[in-house]
Amino acid sequence: MLIDDLQAVLPGDRIVRDPDVLRSFAHDEAEWAPYAQPAVVVRPRTADEVQATVRQCIEHATPLVTRGAGTGLSGGANAVEGCVVLVLDRMTAIREIDPVERLAVVEPGVVNDDLRAACAAQGLWYPPDPASSPWSTIGGNVATNAGGVCCVKYGVTRDYVLGLQVVTGTGELVRLGRRTAKGVAGYDLAGLMVGSEGTLGVVTEVTVRLRAQRAPERTVAGYFDSTVAAGEAAAAIAAAGVVPSALELVDRHCLAAVDAWKNMGLSADAEVVLLGRSDAPGEAGDREATVMLECFEKAGATWAAQSSDQEEADALFAARRLAYPALERLGPVLTEDVCVPTHLVPEMLARIDLAAKRHDTQVANIAHIGDGNLHPLLITPTGDEDARRRAQAAFDDIVADALALGGTVTGEHGVGLLKRTGLVQELGPGVLELHHAVKKALDPHGILNPGKVLGPHSDE
Amino acid sequence: MLIDDLQAVLPGDRIVRDPDVLRSFAHDEAEWAPYAQPAVVVRPRTADEVQATVRQCIEHATPLVTRGAGTGLSGGANAVEGCVVLVLDRMTAIREIDPVERLAVVEPGVVNDDLRAACAAQGLWYPPDPASSPWSTIGGNVATNAGGVCCVKYGVTRDYVLGLQVVTGTGELVRLGRRTAKGVAGYDLAGLMVGSEGTLGVVTEVTVRLRAQRAPERTVAGYFDSTVAAGEAAAAIAAAGVVPSALELVDRHCLAAVDAWKNMGLSADAEVVLLGRSDAPGEAGDREATVMLECFEKAGATWAAQSSDQEEADALFAARRLAYPALERLGPVLTEDVCVPTHLVPEMLARIDLAAKRHDTQVANIAHIGDGNLHPLLITPTGDEDARRRAQAAFDDIVADALALGGTVTGEHGVGLLKRTGLVQELGPGVLELHHAVKKALDPHGILNPGKVLGPHSDE
Incomplete structure (x- = not known):
C-alpha cells in the first residue's frame, strides 16, 4: 500500500494522515474550482525525500499534487481524488546569496518576502512581487510564473530563474539551466518548467538572478470617475513612451473592503x-512623474498629484495588495486574470463593465494596468446559486472579450482548473497537441498534477 | 520522388538544384564541423511554402536543415546527407513595428541590423546585437538564442521573443507565445523553440519586444599586459556592483588581423x-565610468582613459565585431564560446593561456567579458593536420576547464555539431534523456535538423 511504502522511505513526521489537516491542504484560494480529499499529505525536508515520494507515486500510479503556501487563484494546487499532496513549505533554506554573481539559491518553500528581505540586507533586489508576497513561496511563484507590481518595468518570475533542481516525471533528480549570465547548452528546460504548474516536474531548488537595489520611487496618484477613464490614462502613458516602475488600478469597492x-x-x-x-534616477524620474501626471489629467482625473507623503503612498499600495483577501471576506470571489495589449485597456475595461451589467454581477477591479493585466473580481453573496451562475457567465464573457482583443486568459495566475476552457479557446487544437506531446514526454506515467492546465487528451 | 513532389507544391523559382549553389548552402561558418551535399535547396517566400516543404520532408522521410544567413559558428546549419536545406533569406518582411506596444513582427529572414535600423527610425531599440548583426538573420538569432555586446546589461534574444509562428514537426502551422506584456497560458513553447537550432520546429515569423532608444554611451578604454589582468578588471567591475552596457575584451592578435x-x-x-x-543617464553614467576606470587602473592597466573621441571608440568596437572574419582570413579558426561565473573569469583566462601553451596552439581572444562569455579563437595554419589535432586537444581542455569552473560549453553560439561532446559532459545522462524525450515529442518523424544539438539517442 502506498502509505506503508511512503512510511518505509520517509521519516515518520513527514507523513500527515489526520483528516482535518488533509482537508486544509485540499485546495488553494480558487474557491470556485473543484477539489477532492487527498489520500495523504507529505511534507518533505530534502530533495531526496521529494524524489522518494515521486518514485512511490510512480510505483503506485498515484497522482501527485505539489504545492507551496496554497495562495494560487486558479485551482492549480487543488487535490484530486486519492492523490498525494506534496507540501514544500518546510524546505525553507536560503542556501546562498551571491552579490558578485548577483544570484540566490533557495529551496522552494522560501516565502517571497523572506527572500526579498534577505537580498535587501545585502543591497540586492529580487523583483517579482506578487500581491501574495508575504505568504506565497518561490516554488509556487516558479510554478505559476508569478508576476506582480514591478512587472511592467522588470518582468516576471521567468525572467529571473537561471536554474532549477527538479525531480522529473521518471523520478530522476536533475539540474536544469545554469549559474552563468548566459548559456545555450541544450533546450531551455528550466524555462519550460517555469509556469508549468507542477505538471512537468517537481522543483526542489531555485537559482534566481538578482538586481541591485533601486533608488526610492516617486509616486503619482490620481482619482477617476470610471475604470475606462483610468484605462485611458494608462494607455496614454504607454503611448508617451514612459515605462513606470508600477502602474496600478484599485477601485472603490476594493478600497472600501480593505478599509472595512x-x-x-x-x-x-x-x-x-x-x-x-x-x-528612474534624478531628472529622468522627475520627467517620468510629470508625464504620468499630465496623462492622468488629460484622461480626466478628478484629482491628481505627485505624492509628497511616502506613508500615504505606501498605504495605497498596501491596500492594493490586500484587495483580494479583503474582498474574499465578503463572499466567494471569482478572479479574472486577463491581459490585453496596452492600447486596448480602455476598451477591455468598458467590456468588463458591460459584462457585469449584462449578467447583473458585482465586479470590483484591481489591475496591473501598466502591462494590460486586469483582475476584475466577480463577487457573489454566499449561498446565492443564481448569482454564481450569473458570475460564471460574466467570467466567460470577459475571457471571450480578452481573446477577441488579442489578449490572453491568464497574465500571471496560471491556468489551473479555472482557465482550462479559456486555454483551449486561446491555444487552438494544433498548439494543444504540442502541449499534450510535451506533457506525455516529461510525465510518461501521468502522475504529475494530472488534469491541471490541460484537460484529458482526446485519445484518453 | 521528393524533388518532383516539391515542384508540384512550390513555385519553380523556390527550388535550387545547381550543384555549385547547393555547395554554397552546405555549411555555416564552423569550418571544422562535418557537412554533406544537400539533395536540394528550397528558398520559400511564405509560411505556407515552408509548411509545404516540411510536409514533403515528412512524407519522404527526408532530413530538413533550416538556415538563415549561415553565419553560425557551431555547424548547426550544416547539411546532412541527402537533406533539404531550407533557406529563409527571402522571407525578409518587417510586418509591423508598434511603438505603443513596443513590439515588432518580422519574417525570419530579416537581417538583424535591418530590424535595428527600422526600429531606430521610430525611436525604438531591438537590443540583441551579435557580432554578425550586419549579416545574420532574426530567424537564425532565434534558433541559436544569439547574444552580443549589449547582453551584459540587456539580456539575449530569448529575453526579447514574445511570440513565434512555427511549422511543427508534424507539419502544422501554429502560433506560440503572445503579443501581450505578460501571459502564462500553457507551457512556454515559444521560449522552448528559442535556441533549439531548428531541431524542434521551423520559425516562420517572430514577434519581438522592443525598448526605447538609449542615451549616448560613455566609453572607457584600457590597455593591459595580459588577458588575466583584463579579466581581473572585469571581475572587479562586477564586484563593485556596476553593470556596464558593454564590456568587451579584444587582444592584440585580433586587432592586428582586423588592421591588416x-x-x-x-x-x-x-x-x-x-x-x-x-x-546610464547623467550623473549615474559619470559614476559608472569612473568606477570602471578605477577598476582598470587597480587591475594594472598600462593605460586607461574615458574616451573623448566617439569615432575612436566606435572604431575599437567595430574592430571587435570584425575580429572573427579577420582571423578566418589567416587560416581555419576553431571558435570557443565558454561562459563562466564572473569572479572566475581571470582563472578561466589563465587556464586558456595554459591550454594554448600545453598544446602549442595559437589562441586569439575576444570576449564578452562582462558576462563571463569568452571566445578564445584557436588558429591553425591552412593544411597543417598536426596543428589541427593540437588545436582540437586545446579546445577540449578549455571546455573541460569551463565545466570544472561551473561554466557552460556555449554561452551564445549554440551546440550545433562542434559542442555536442561538451553538451553530453555538461548535462549528464538524466538531463540528456529529457532532451531526447522533448525532441521525440515535437519531432516525431525525426526530420528536423537531425543529429544537431543531440547526437543519436542510445536506443537508436
Whole structure:
C-alpha cells in the first residue's frame, strides 16, 4: 500500500494522515474550482525525500499534487481524488546569496518576502512581487510564473530563474539551466518548467538572478470617475513612451473592503484610484512623474498629484495588495486574470463593465494596468446559486472579450482548473497537441498534477 | 520522388538544384564541423511554402536543415546527407513595428541590423546585437538564442521573443507565445523553440519586444599586459556592483588581423584592450565610468582613459565585431564560446593561456567579458593536420576547464555539431534523456535538423 511504502522511505513526521489537516491542504484560494480529499499529505525536508515520494507515486500510479503556501487563484494546487499532496513549505533554506554573481539559491518553500528581505540586507533586489508576497513561496511563484507590481518595468518570475533542481516525471533528480549570465547548452528546460504548474516536474531548488537595489520611487496618484477613464490614462502613458516602475488600478469597492477590514483610513472619494511610480534616477524620474501626471489629467482625473507623503503612498499600495483577501471576506470571489495589449485597456475595461451589467454581477477591479493585466473580481453573496451562475457567465464573457482583443486568459495566475476552457479557446487544437506531446514526454506515467492546465487528451 | 513532389507544391523559382549553389548552402561558418551535399535547396517566400516543404520532408522521410544567413559558428546549419536545406533569406518582411506596444513582427529572414535600423527610425531599440548583426538573420538569432555586446546589461534574444509562428514537426502551422506584456497560458513553447537550432520546429515569423532608444554611451578604454589582468578588471567591475552596457575584451592578435584586413589604423600597443561602456543617464553614467576606470587602473592597466573621441571608440568596437572574419582570413579558426561565473573569469583566462601553451596552439581572444562569455579563437595554419589535432586537444581542455569552473560549453553560439561532446559532459545522462524525450515529442518523424544539438539517442 502506498502509505506503508511512503512510511518505509520517509521519516515518520513527514507523513500527515489526520483528516482535518488533509482537508486544509485540499485546495488553494480558487474557491470556485473543484477539489477532492487527498489520500495523504507529505511534507518533505530534502530533495531526496521529494524524489522518494515521486518514485512511490510512480510505483503506485498515484497522482501527485505539489504545492507551496496554497495562495494560487486558479485551482492549480487543488487535490484530486486519492492523490498525494506534496507540501514544500518546510524546505525553507536560503542556501546562498551571491552579490558578485548577483544570484540566490533557495529551496522552494522560501516565502517571497523572506527572500526579498534577505537580498535587501545585502543591497540586492529580487523583483517579482506578487500581491501574495508575504505568504506565497518561490516554488509556487516558479510554478505559476508569478508576476506582480514591478512587472511592467522588470518582468516576471521567468525572467529571473537561471536554474532549477527538479525531480522529473521518471523520478530522476536533475539540474536544469545554469549559474552563468548566459548559456545555450541544450533546450531551455528550466524555462519550460517555469509556469508549468507542477505538471512537468517537481522543483526542489531555485537559482534566481538578482538586481541591485533601486533608488526610492516617486509616486503619482490620481482619482477617476470610471475604470475606462483610468484605462485611458494608462494607455496614454504607454503611448508617451514612459515605462513606470508600477502602474496600478484599485477601485472603490476594493478600497472600501480593505478599509472595512484593516481600518486604514483610506479615502474612497473616487470611483477609481490610479497609482503610478517611477524609479528612474534624478531628472529622468522627475520627467517620468510629470508625464504620468499630465496623462492622468488629460484622461480626466478628478484629482491628481505627485505624492509628497511616502506613508500615504505606501498605504495605497498596501491596500492594493490586500484587495483580494479583503474582498474574499465578503463572499466567494471569482478572479479574472486577463491581459490585453496596452492600447486596448480602455476598451477591455468598458467590456468588463458591460459584462457585469449584462449578467447583473458585482465586479470590483484591481489591475496591473501598466502591462494590460486586469483582475476584475466577480463577487457573489454566499449561498446565492443564481448569482454564481450569473458570475460564471460574466467570467466567460470577459475571457471571450480578452481573446477577441488579442489578449490572453491568464497574465500571471496560471491556468489551473479555472482557465482550462479559456486555454483551449486561446491555444487552438494544433498548439494543444504540442502541449499534450510535451506533457506525455516529461510525465510518461501521468502522475504529475494530472488534469491541471490541460484537460484529458482526446485519445484518453 | 521528393524533388518532383516539391515542384508540384512550390513555385519553380523556390527550388535550387545547381550543384555549385547547393555547395554554397552546405555549411555555416564552423569550418571544422562535418557537412554533406544537400539533395536540394528550397528558398520559400511564405509560411505556407515552408509548411509545404516540411510536409514533403515528412512524407519522404527526408532530413530538413533550416538556415538563415549561415553565419553560425557551431555547424548547426550544416547539411546532412541527402537533406533539404531550407533557406529563409527571402522571407525578409518587417510586418509591423508598434511603438505603443513596443513590439515588432518580422519574417525570419530579416537581417538583424535591418530590424535595428527600422526600429531606430521610430525611436525604438531591438537590443540583441551579435557580432554578425550586419549579416545574420532574426530567424537564425532565434534558433541559436544569439547574444552580443549589449547582453551584459540587456539580456539575449530569448529575453526579447514574445511570440513565434512555427511549422511543427508534424507539419502544422501554429502560433506560440503572445503579443501581450505578460501571459502564462500553457507551457512556454515559444521560449522552448528559442535556441533549439531548428531541431524542434521551423520559425516562420517572430514577434519581438522592443525598448526605447538609449542615451549616448560613455566609453572607457584600457590597455593591459595580459588577458588575466583584463579579466581581473572585469571581475572587479562586477564586484563593485556596476553593470556596464558593454564590456568587451579584444587582444592584440585580433586587432592586428582586423588592421591588416581593413587598414583602420588601430593601435596594437597593448597585449589586450578592454572596452567598457555605460548608458546610464547623467550623473549615474559619470559614476559608472569612473568606477570602471578605477577598476582598470587597480587591475594594472598600462593605460586607461574615458574616451573623448566617439569615432575612436566606435572604431575599437567595430574592430571587435570584425575580429572573427579577420582571423578566418589567416587560416581555419576553431571558435570557443565558454561562459563562466564572473569572479572566475581571470582563472578561466589563465587556464586558456595554459591550454594554448600545453598544446602549442595559437589562441586569439575576444570576449564578452562582462558576462563571463569568452571566445578564445584557436588558429591553425591552412593544411597543417598536426596543428589541427593540437588545436582540437586545446579546445577540449578549455571546455573541460569551463565545466570544472561551473561554466557552460556555449554561452551564445549554440551546440550545433562542434559542442555536442561538451553538451553530453555538461548535462549528464538524466538531463540528456529529457532532451531526447522533448525532441521525440515535437519531432516525431525525426526530420528536423537531425543529429544537431543531440547526437543519436542510445536506443537508436
